[in-house]
Amino acid sequence: MERARPSTVEAKTGNLPTDMPDNLVIISTLDRFSNPDGSPGFVPRCLASVNKALERDGMTKDTAILIGDATPVGKISNIVRANLLSEAFDDKDRSPKTYVFTTETRQAVADELHRRTKIDKNVINAVTTGVEYGQNRAHLDVLIGGMVMASESPKRALAIDDDVVIPERYVEVREHSIPELNGSKRTPNSQVIFKKENGDFPPEVYERKDNPGLRSFFEHLGEKVGDIRRSKPDFRATEKLHDTMHEQLEVSLVKGAAKFDVTVPKDRKQDIENADDAVIIGATGTKAGMPDYRTVQIARTALEDEFPKTELSRLSFPFGQKEIFAFRQCDTNVDSAVFSRLMNGESVFMPWWFVSDEKISARNPYGTVPGRYRADNELLPVLPRVIEEQTGKKYLYLGGVETQALHERATVGYRPDLATVQAPASLVGNVAALEAARRLEIDKDGMPHIRKIDDNYEAPDAHSKSVFNELVGLATICHSKMFTLDVKRRSVNDSSELQHIDDNIGRYKATFDSLKKQTADWEYGNWKKALDVEVRDQLRFFRQIVEATPVFIEESKKMIKEGKYPVVEMVDASAPKTIFEKPAKSSRALIPAFA
Numbered sequence: 233m234e235r236a237r238p239s240t241v242e243a244k245t246g247n248l249p250t251d252m253p254d255n256l257v258i259i260s261t262l263d264r265f266s267n268p269d270g271s272p273g274f275v276p277r278c279l280a281s282v283n284k285a286l287e288r289d290g291m292t293k294d295t296a297i298l299i300g301d302a303t304p305v306g307k308i309s310n311i312v313r314a315n316l317l318s319e320a321f322d323d324k325d326r327s328p329k330t331y332v333f334t335t336e337t338r339q340a341v342a343d344e345l346h347r348r349t350k351i352d353k354n355v356i357n358a359v360t361t362g363v364e365y366g367q368n369r370a371h372l373d374v375l376i377g378g379m380v381m382a383s384e385s386p387k388r389a390l391a392i393d394d395d396v397v398i399p400e401r402y403v404e405v406r407e408h409s410i411p412e413l414n415g416s417k418r419t420p421n422s423q424v425i426f427k428k429e430n431g432d433f434p435p436e437v438y439e440r441k442d443n444p445g446l447r448s449f450f451e452h453l454g455e456k457v458g459d460i461r462r463s464k465p466d467f468r469a470t471e472k473l474h475d476t477m478h479e480q481l482e483v484s485l486v487k488g489a490a491k492f493d494v495t496v497p498k499d500r501k502q503d504i505e506n507a508d509d510a511v512i513i514g515a516t517g518t519k520a521g522m523p524d525y526r527t528v529q530i531a532r533t534a535l536e537d538e539f540p541k542t543e544l545s546r547l548s549f550p551f552g553q554k555e556i557f558a559f560r561q562c563d564t565n566v567d568s569a570v571f572s573r574l575m576n577g578e579s580v581f582m583p584w585w586f587v588s589d590e591k592i593s594a595r596n597p598y599g600t601v602p603g604r605y606r607a608d609n610e611l612l613p614v615l616p617r618v619i620e621e622q623t624g625k626k627y628l629y630l631g632g633v634e635t636q637a638l639h640e641r642a643t644v645g646y647r648p649d650l651a652t653v654q655a656p657a658s659l660v661g662n663v664a665a666l667e668a669a670r671r672l673e674i675d676k677d678g679m680p681h682i683r684k685i686d687d688n689y690e691a692p693d694a695h696s697k698s699v700f701n702e703l704v705g706l707a708t709i710c711h712s713k714m715f716t717l718d719v720k721r722r723s724v725n726d727s728s729e730l731q732h733i734d735d736n737i738g739r740y741k742a743t744f745d746s747l748k749k750q751t752a753d754w755e756y757g758n759w760k761k762a763l764d765v766e767v768r769d770q771l772r773f774f775r776q777i778v779e780a781t782p783v784f785i786e787e788s789k790k791m792i793k794e795g796k797y798p799v800v801e802m803v804d805a806s807a808p809k810t811i812f813e814k815p816a817k818s819s820r821a822l823i824p825a826f827a
Contacts (some may be wrong), residue, residue, distance in 0.1 A: 240373045241318045242805040243310035248797040249419045255295040260368040261394040262302045274395045277523035280320035283396040289445030297330040300372045302363040330802040337798040340585045366587040366608035377580035378788025386576040393569040402443035402636045404550040412489035418552035421495035423485040444635045445447045449572040458508030469507035470496045473562035494518045517633035527658040531651040535709045558628040566612040566638040570637040587777045592769045606659025622674040652746040659699040682775035689768040711746040714756045
């Protein structure tokens with residue numbers, strides 16, 4: 233039996249250095265360091281690809297990696313983490329400083345914040361030890377805010393989902409290689425969605441080239457549109473993003489393939505006048521592989537396809553070159569799987585992520601959302617617009633980033649609760665997040681606030697009805713399928729096929745019964761009253777988070793400057809480095825002055 237090679241990485245527990253590089257790669261994760269069989273999971277694979285991408289750009293010495301791991305105490309040890317990450321550090325001397333914020337270190341931070349501030353523990357835990365989507369992201373944002381304020385200099389932070397890899401080779405689809413596209417031409421910032429069965433498509437479908445590193449996500453942060461236009465005169469800045477991905481998914485399900493665009497509108501009616509002074513505050517790239525389609529859309533398709541082994545057997549890859557552009561807002565979503573931001577003395581206080589509390593949803597008598605909201609990034613599409621309306625400051629996102637990010641998608645196979653848990657969590661969470669954005673105010677000192685929420689608060693009726701109808705629509709599919717399968721089974725004699733049909737009928741019935749309860753037995757009035765209370769309380773909770781965040785950032789700053797912010801550093805096992813050692817000074821050539 234082959235012996236495992238010794239780990240090249242050692243976990244050292246200590247405190248965060250008082251000086252950190254200006255470039256940060258941040259990864260939020262929960263229970264994804266390893267696979268069920270103990271082999272390296274999504275996090276080590278993601279990190280290995282990030283290290284190589286940084287190395288291609290010569291950025292390993294002026295970049296640090298921060299991993300927020302919310303895996304419960306007892307499920308993984310620091311020794312296991314180090315062993316799993318060993319594969320990601322094939323050359324530790326050329327790897328960036330890597331810090332893991334474990335459940336244990338995060339609890340220590342939570343205890344210290346409570347000792348210093350006496351703020352409600354539930355609020356503190358939401359941005360320190362919380363495991364929900366927005367909570368996990370907010371934890372690292374508060375930490376970065378403390379770093380920025382401690383150093384009095386900006387950071388450029390690139391958030392990468394743990395199930396994303398940055399491949400060494402860029403993959404795009406050749407023109408005329410997919411017959412279902414009927415001769416469609418390649419255009420800038422377009423991708424093609426096509427069916428993915430077992431195995432890869434023939435090589436003649438793909439064109440491969442070297443994939444850039446991660447510099448493209450950092451280099452324009454803080455620049456003004458006018459600065460970019462000096463080297464790119466045709467660089468466009470538009471009010472709204474033109475995104476056809478979700479609608480073209482429907483086309484691909486019928487025709488087998490479809491082309492979509494995530495770019496600027498063809499006409500220039502929405503181009504922003506006098507955009508030269510607008511600042512690039514964030515950068516995003518449309519990921520390839522398995523895009524994140526609307527959860528309810530995936531649920532609907534899975535129900536219609538009678539619980540397929542794979543939820544959505546579709547891939548998408550670029551179908552034309554990348555061209556950068558700027559936009560202020562969008563009606564769909566800002567792809568946050570690989571999303572960078574300029575974090576300075578103003579932006580660190582902005583509510584980038586919607587933070588919710590599943591205990592509030594659990595109080596809903598109909599159990600409409602039996603779990604965590606999936607709405608952490610729902611504020612991103614509107615935040616620059618709200619900031620400009622409140623302060624007059626023009627911030628834009630950069631799109632069309634050239635580096636390819638490949639989404640592996642953490643969930644494989646069919647999730648049995650997709651229609652009853654994930655879809656409601658996304659739909660209802662969207663209501664609450666957009667309501668939070670509508671109530672966002674920024675005072676004269678640049679501090680954000682959420683307007684007070686009245687006891688008799690009511691969620692918007694039109695949006696609420698659309699959510700209700702989506703859930704009823706899923707139940708309608710179940711009801712139709714039960715009838716269809718019942719008719720079908722009368723003409724089937726094979727026992728195994730009969731068993732399969734009966735199993736599916738049972739699953740449809742369980743889903744139907746659950747959705748019936750979750751929609752108050754189809755009574756919109758009763759359901760809406762419960763929704764109003766739930767959204768009201770979620771808004772009040774988020775309001776507490778927004779009000780407390782500046783305090784948390786200030787105390788985090790003090791803890792960092794005092795050398796008392798606990799963390800686990802992954803170091804070279806052959807020559808352990810002290811966790812207090814300061815990283816090499818980075819070049820600030822691309823960083824704007826501290827604001």
